[in-house]
Amino acid sequence: MADRCNCLPKTCTLPIKNFCDNNTFEWFIQITIFLNSIALGSEFYEQPEWLTKIQNISNMIFTIIFSVEMILKLIGYGFLDYIRDWFNMFDGVIVILSWVEFILALTTSQESSGLSVLRGFRLLRVFKLVRGLEGIQKLVAIVLAAMTEAATLGMLIILFLFINALVGKQVFPA
């Protein structure tokens, strides 16, 4: 199944796979994410023109770096193995979203609300840092496991909110 999706021969993909597993490559990506976080945080109200320019350029560079990372991993691991890892899927979605944003920004000249929402997805890149930090990864896994358990509890709380809103409407009429 996995082999069928790999149209490229193993001799071609194996060096790329090794390159992706390389520690230096991981560190490079990690540092890129860190720099990207700084670039995202440097935005402020009434910032000078040159800062906006630098941010746009740096955003483009980061997008390209992450796209190259995604493409390399897609070739190296093959599509199915790539998507099996949740972090890879997350990275892929972010890359696709940033390209959609990029294309939309080129085609529509004026600022639209949909564009600013897409730009908000840029901030998700900061979460890519989680991949390199074992402790946080463990915590996130715990929280996710707890969330699935707490789904029924969440339903109960929503019910509680609902009932109390109705009670409040009855007890304190306009």
Added chain:
Amino acid sequence: MQFDTFTNALIAVFSVLTCTFVDVMQSTILSYGWGSVVYYIEIIVLGNFLLLNLFLAILLKNVEE
């Protein structure tokens, strides 16, 4: 004002649930008397003390495992 429409009531109950109930409570006390405090005590004891802390309980159970 807070309990006029259903959506407003939902938001008001949520703000009471997160213990920022002073404004909501004040306006109902002024227009309906002190008896309305019972309603807020019920929400905070049942909702905040019990239900929301159950979230923490589940989280801590998962951490221990």
